[in-house]
Amino acid sequence: MSVxxxxxxxxxxxxxxxxxxxxxxxxxxxxGETSQVKRMLxxxxxxxxxxxxxxxxxxxxxxxxxQIFSTSTLRRPMKSGLLNPAENDALPVLNAIVGEILGNxxxxxxxxxxxxxxxYCIPAKPIDENREVSYHEDVLKTIIExxxxxxxxxxxxxxxxxxGLVDSALTGVSISMGAGMCNVAVMYQGMTALSFSVAxxxxxxxxxxxxxxxxxxxxxxxxxxxxxxxxxxKSHIENxxxxxxxxxxxxxxLRSYYGALINYLLTNLKVQFEGxxxxxxxxxxxxxxxxGGTSLVKxxxxxxxxxxxxxxxxxxxxxxxxxxxxxxxxxRGCLSEAMLVEEENAESDS
Amino acid sequence: MRELLIEWLLxxxxxxxxxxxxxxxxxxxxxNHYGKRPKEIYKSISTAPTAVxxxxxxxxxxxxxxxxxxxxxxxxxxxxxxxLDSDETIDGSVKLQKDKLKELRSGL
Numbered sequence: 001m002s003v004x005x006x007x008x009x010x011x012x013x014x015x016x017x018x019x020x021x022x023x024x025x026x027x028x029x030x031x032g033e034t035s036q037v038k039r040m041l042x043x044x045x046x047x048x049x050x051x052x053x054x055x056x057x058x059x060x061x062x063x064x065x066x067q068i069f070s071t072s073t074l075r076r077p078m079k080s081g082l083l084n085p086a087e088n089d090a091l092p093v094l095n096a097i098v099g100e101i102l103g104n105x106x107x108x109x110x111x112x113x114x115x116x117x118x119x120y121c122i123p124a125k126p127i128d129e130n131r132e133v134s135y136h137e138d139v140l141k142t143i144i145e146x147x148x149x150x151x152x153x154x155x156x157x158x159x160x161x162x163x164g165l166v167d168s169a170l171t172g173v174s175i176s177m178g179a180g181m182c183n184v185a186v187m188y189q190g191m192t193a194l195s196f197s198v199a200x201x202x203x204x205x206x207x208x209x210x211x212x213x214x215x216x217x218x219x220x221x222x223x224x225x226x227x228x229x230x231x232x233x234k235s236h237i238e239n240x241x242x243x244x245x246x247x248x249x250x251x252x253x254l255r256s257y258y259g260a261l262i263n264y265l266l267t268n269l270k271v272q273f274e275g276x277x278x279x280x281x282x283x284x285x286x287x288x289x290x291x292g293g294t295s296l297v298k299x300x301x302x303x304x305x306x307x308x309x310x311x312x313x314x315x316x317x318x319x320x321x322x323x324x325x326x327x328x329x330x331x332r333g334c335l336s337e338a339m340l341v342e343e344e345n346a347e348s349d350s
Numbered sequence: 351m352r353e354l355l356i357e358w359l360l361x362x363x364x365x366x367x368x369x370x371x372x373x374x375x376x377x378x379x380x381x382n383h384y385g386k387r388p389k390e391i392y393k394s395i396s397t398a399p400t401a402v403x404x405x406x407x408x409x410x411x412x413x414x415x416x417x418x419x420x421x422x423x424x425x426x427x428x429x430x431x432x433x434l435d436s437d438e439t440i441d442g443s444v445k446l447q448k449d450k451l452k453e454l455r456s457g458l
Contacts, residue, residue, distance in 0.1 A: 015444055022438040038431070047434040051427065060437040092429040100434035143426040166450040190454060324445070336448040340455075 002342045003102060003149070004159075004334025005120040007140055009078045009180030009203065010293060014101040015331035017339075021101040022327075027075050027093050028062035030055050047100075051092035058093060066218040074218055080199040081123040081181030082136040091139070098143050105148035114345045118149035119338040121156040121330055123181050124195040127268065152341055155195055157185035159333030164289030164323040172286035173315065175265070176330055177294035179203045182265050186273065186315070188280040196272055198265060202294035205261055209253040215246060223250050224297060232258045233299030233306075258297065262307040273314045285318035291329035295322055 006013040014021045027049065030037050037055045041048045049056045056075075057065060066074035077083070077090035077097075084090050105116040122137045137153060144151045160183075161174035170190040176183040179202040186194040206224065210217040224230065227247070232255045273279060290304065301322050310317060323329045 017446075018441065018443060020440040020444060021436040022440075023434070024437050042433060045435075047432075049429045049432040049434070051429045058432075058434060091427040092432075095426055096429045096432035096434055099432070101436055138422055138424045139426055142424045146426065146428075162451055163447050166447040166454060170451075170454055328440075328444075332444060332446055335444065336446050336451050339446075339448050340452060343452075 001106065002117045002119070002335060002338035004331045004336070004338050005098075005102065005118055005144070006156075006159075006328075006331035006334060007078075007120055007122070008178050008293070008330075009076070009081055009201070010178070011327070012097050012101055013328055013331040015328060015335040017335070020328050020331065023097050023101050024059045024063055025077055025094075025097065026062050026066075027056040027058045027077070027089075028065055028072055029075065029089070030057060049093050049096045051089060054089065056089065056093055058096065063218065063221075067216070067222055079180060080129060080131075080203075081126070081178060081183075081197060081201075082131060082133065083139060091143075094140075095143050095146070098140075099147060102144065102147055102149070107148070113349060114342065115148065115150040117152060117338045117342045117345070118144050119152045119154060119159075119334040119341065120144060121159045121334055122153055123183050123197040124155050124157065124185070126181065126197045126199045127272065129199040150341075150345075152338065154334065154337055155183065155185060155192070156197075156330055157183040157195055158187070158192055159330045159337065160289065160291045160323065161185055161187050162333035162336050163329045164291060164321070165287070168287055171282075173269070173288040173317075175288065175290045175292075177201060177290060177292035179293060182261075182292075182294075184265070184269055184272075186279070188282070193279050194273060194276050196268075198268055200261055200264060201292075205254065205257040205294070208257050209250055212253050213246065213249045215250055220250055220254075223247060224254055227251065230254065230297060231299040232297055233302035254297075255303075258300070258303055259307060261294075262304050266307055266313070270312065270314055282315050285316040287318050288320045289323050290321065291323040291326040293327050295326050 001016060004015045006015075008025065010025055012023045012025050030041070030048075032055075034050060034053055034055055038048060038050060041055070041057065046061050047058050049058050056062075062074060066072055075087060075089070077087055077094045079086070083094075102118065105118070106112075108115055120140055122133050122140070125133055141151050141153065156176045156178070157174045160176045161170060161172070164174055165172045165187060171188050172186075174185050174187065181197045181199055181201050183197045184195065185192050202221075202224070206217050206220045209215075209220045213220070230251050234255070288308075290301070295301075301320060304320055308317070308320065325332075
């Protein structure tokens with residue numbers, strides 16, 4: 001039973017053949033005597049992690065609390081797609097999240113002598129931040145191995161390409177729009193011709209909107225994810241929101257920053273493509289496939305199309321497509337890879 | 351007697367003039383053809399040898415970077431205790447492109 005794991009800044013998502021599990025990657029520390037706090041949380045069925053005499057509420061509950069009690073700070077084990085260097089309590093929380101959504105691997109038997117395979121994803125090296133990915137990669141590998149898996153790693157945008165570019169012979173551009181980063185891979189017949197990431201994503205949008213509107217970041221994120229009236233393709237002139245209300249201000253700011261994010265991404269994709277040697281020529285138009293939680297907002301593809309300019313873009317583009325079930329697409333790509341690795345392992349044994 | 355003395359004096363002047371001329375010509379010839387040689391010899395002897403680069407005490411040789419394998423000690427801290435439930439669980443067959451991916455890989 002192979003498993004694909006998307007290790008995102010905002011969500012950890014594990015995909016198996018018959019099940020997908022999601023866990024919000026956030027926590028909040030509760031003050032008080034440890035055993036008493038744990039009893040109270042257990043009674044209310046609130047998930048928690050204890051480490052070093054501190055108790056942390058984890059996941060969606062932590063997120064909800066942060067919205068209600070604006071004084072409490074939502075803590076993030078990851079930032080900008082990588083482990084959060086400023087967060088001392090990140091590793092035990094991540095360990096618990098991985099343990100919950102993956103579970104322990106089945107032990108090898110005589111009939112199935114190989115370990116279960118887990119393929120997880122890492123971002124490509126960011127072009128706008130001076131950070132390496134290798135430490136992040138090693139820590140996650142160590143955590144997953146603790147649960148008994150044979151571990152393989154692939155790049156996030158490549159995993160997305162395995163789900164979204166199969167109909168174009170794995171040729172095209174795949175863009176994973178996450179909370180902490182946007183990952184890009186230009187693929188040609190299954191080979192990665194160019195891959196990079198930018199350290200801007202949904203969090204960057206939320207933080208800028210929060211600063212401009214004076215609202216807490218958690219509230220901005222909640223409105224972005226849950227508002228039924230948000231459509232970022234609607235122009236300012238056709239504003240349908242109640243002018244002056246806090247929600248209306250947030251929605252208007254969200255539209256602006258989404259446009260800025262997509263423009264930033266496309267500009268850098270063009271610059272990177274023109275700056276790299278030995279990139280293949282694309283004689284025929286190829287698709288751009290988009291996935292990830294930040295692309296879920298209504299009107300996203302319309303705004304992407306508005307920002308996209310074929311005249312200045314270095315590759316002929318056939319279409320811009322939002323992949324089906326964009327939130328889980330990366331984890332499904334990882335799962336496909338894990339299943340193929342398991343099949344190869346079984347074939348080499350027989 | 352007087353005439354003999356004048357003639358002897360004139361001959362003496364004439365001969366000494368010729369001798370001076372011969373001496374002057376010899377001096378010019380020696381100056382032009384042999385006079386510079388000793389200077390040239392001096393020059394060639396005094397030419398400084400070309401500088402030999404020596405290693406300065408604080409300067410290290412540029413020998414490039416040697417990459418070494420690092421034995422990593424990654425410690426993934428475990429929690430003392432945890433009780434988690436996934437925020438969302440979606441049951442049912444997950445739609446995958448695995449078979450197409452396999453086909454593409456075998457065909458590529």
